[in-house]
Amino acid sequence: xxxxxxxxxxxxxxxxxxxxxxxxxxxxxxxxxxxxxxxxxxxxxxxxxxxxxxxxxxxxxxxxxxxxxxxxxxxxxxxxxxxxxxxxxxxxxxxxxxxxxxxxxxxxxxxxxxxxxxxxxxxxxxxxxxxxxxxxxxxxxxxxxxxxxxxxxxxxxxxxxxx
Numbered sequence: 001x002x003x004x005x006x007x008x009x010x011x012x013x014x015x016x017x018x019x020x021x022x023x024x025x026x027x028x029x030x031x032x033x034x035x036x037x038x039x040x041x042x043x044x045x046x047x048x049x050x051x052x053x054x055x056x057x058x059x060x061x062x063x064x065x066x067x068x069x070x071x072x073x074x075x076x077x078x079x080x081x082x083x084x085x086x087x088x089x090x091x092x093x094x095x096x097x098x099x100x101x102x103x104x105x106x107x108x109x110x111x112x113x114x115x116x117x118x119x120x121x122x123x124x125x126x127x128x129x130x131x132x133x134x135x136x137x138x139x140x141x142x143x144x145x146x147x148x149x150x151x152x153x154x155x156x157x158x159x160x161x162x163x
Contacts (some may be wrong), residue, residue, distance in 0.1 A: 009025055010022070010025075010135075013025060013028060014073070014075055016088055023069070024068070024069045024070070025047065025068075025069070025075070026039075026049075026067045026068055026069055027067065027068030027074035027111075028040065028046070029039075029074075029112050029113075029114030029115065030067065030068070030110075030111050030114075031111075034093075034107060034111050035067070035097055035111075036108060036149075038063055038066050038067050038089075038092055038093070038096070038111070039067070039159075040096060041059065041063045041092050041093075041095055041096035042060060042063035042064065042067065044059075044096070045059030045060040045063055046060060047094075048156040059092070061088070062088040062089075062091045062092040062095070062129060063088075063092045064087055065084065065088035065089075066085060066089040066092045066093075066111055066112075067086060068085070071084055071085060071088070072084070072085070077112075078154075079123075082112055082113075082120065082123060082129045083094065083123065083126075083127055085111075085112045086108050086112050086120070086124055086126050086127045087130070087131060089107075089111045090103065090108050090127065090128065090137065090157060091131075091136070093107060094137065094157065094158070094159050094163075099159060100158075101158070102140060102156035102157055102158040103156065103157050103158075104154070104156060104157075105121065105124040105125060105128060105155065105157060106121065106124075108124050108127075108157075109121055109123075109124045125148050125155075128133065128148050128155075128157055129147075129148045129149050129159075131157075132148060132160065134160075134162060135161050135162025136159075136160050136161045136162050136163060137157050137158060137159060137160045137163075138157075138158050138159070138160045138161075139151065139155050139156070139157060139158075140155060140157075140158055141155045141156070142158045143152070
């Protein structure tokens with residue numbers, strides 16, 4: 001791994017070698033449109049580092065955790081690690097979109113869960129409830145704020161008052 005194989009993946013696909021250094025690779029199971037959105041958010045956050053490092057660093061962290069490049073390894077997820085990654089994904093997607101936009105909880109599940117994303121929908125709702133309890137997000141159904149714990153059917157996640 002000490003060779004200078006710029007931009008090549010290790011045989012197991014878990015690390016990228018750049019200038020002889022090993023970096024954790026992005027989770028390859030993230031659907032391409034969502035992966036690109038998270039990469040765009042990461043790049044936007046990195047551009048802010050010099051001008052506003054206090055605002056930039058949490059954005060960089062959330063985007064990298066959502067992509068699987070930080071936090072627990074994406075190839076060995078634990079229940080707590082998934083929750084952390086889901087919360088980071090929700091925040092990163094909401095930051096990248098317009099302030100009045102929302103996301104579907106399934107988008108966060110698709111980023112973290114790969115082909116088994118449907119199995120994470122209950123956990124996404126639990127994480128959304130925690131973020132809503134903090135005021136970070138609001139949960140909406142047909143345009144009205146709802147309690148995700150009691151809402152049935154599809155909901156959307158949007159930035160909350162404590163954003």
